[in-house]
Amino acid sequence: MNSGLKFQRPGKVLHIDGDDDYLNTCLEKYKELGIEAVGVHVKEKDQPSRVYELLVQHKPDILVLTGHDGVIKDENGYSRLDNYRNSKYFIEAVKEARRYESNYDQLVIFAGACQSMYHKIIEAGANYASAPYRVLIHALDPVYICKKVAFTGIDRIISPEEAVSTTISGFKGIGGIETRGKYRDGYPLEPYK
Numbered sequence: 001m002n003s004g005l006k007f008q009r010p011g012k013v014l015h016i017d018g019d020d021d022y023l024n025t026c027l028e029k030y031k032e033l034g035i036e037a038v039g040v041h042v043k044e045k046d047q048p049s050r051v052y053e054l055l056v057q058h059k060p061d062i063l064v065l066t067g068h069d070g071v072i073k074d075e076n077g078y079s080r081l082d083n084y085r086n087s088k089y090f091i092e093a094v095k096e097a098r099r100y101e102s103n104y105d106q107l108v109i110f111a112g113a114c115q116s117m118y119h120k121i122i123e124a125g126a127n128y129a130s131a132p133y134r135v136l137i138h139a140l141d142p143v144y145i146c147k148k149v150a151f152t153g154i155d156r157i158i159s160p161e162e163a164v165s166t167t168i169s170g171f172k173g174i175g176g177i178e179t180r181g182k183y184r185d186g187y188p189l190e191p192y193k
Contacts, residue, residue: 008185069116
C-alpha cells in the first residue's frame with residue numbers, strides 16, 4: 001500500500017474551561033499540534049449543567065473539563081470535598097459526561113485543575129485527572145495529555161505513566177488510568193482539494 005495515499009484522523013477535542021485566557025492559550029497549542037479542538041468558556045459551577053448539551057453538539061473523542069480549583073487549608077485537610085473550591089463541579093460534570101458516554105474508550109475525559117481532589121474525579125469516571133499531590137498544574141498539561149491520546153493509534157493502550165510523562169507537572173500534578181488511543185489512519189487520500 002502506498003503510504004503517500006493515507007490520511008490521518010487524530011482524536012477531536014472538546015475543551016471546556018472556566019478561565020477564558022487559559023482556554024485561548026490551550027486552543028493555540030492544539031492548533032500548533034494539529035489537533036482539531038473546540039473550546040467553550042464555561043464557569044466551573046456551570047460545567048455540570050452544560051457538558052451534556054456540548055457533548056451532543058460537538059461529539060468529541062476527548063473531553064477536557066478544567067478551570068480553577070484549590071484546597072482550603074483547615075483541620076479536615078484533603079479528605080473532605082467541601083474543602084475544595086471547584087472539585088465538586090468537576091466531579092459532577094464527569095458524571096454527566098459519563099451519562100452521555102459510559103465507555104472509557106469511546107470518550108476519553110481529562111478533568112480537574114490546580115489542587116483538585118484527584119481520586120474522586122477518577123472515581124466519577126475520568127480517564128485522567130489532577131492533582132494527586134494537590135499541587136499546582138500547568139495550564140498546558142491537559143493539552144499534552146490530549147496530544148498523547150489523539151495521536152496514539154486505536155490499537156494501542158496508553159499506560160498512565162506514559163501519558164503523564166508528557167506533561168509539565170508530572171505524576172504529582174496529573175494521574176490516570178490505562179486508556180486506548182484515538183488516532184486512525186485512512187486510505188486512500190483523494191486527489192482533489
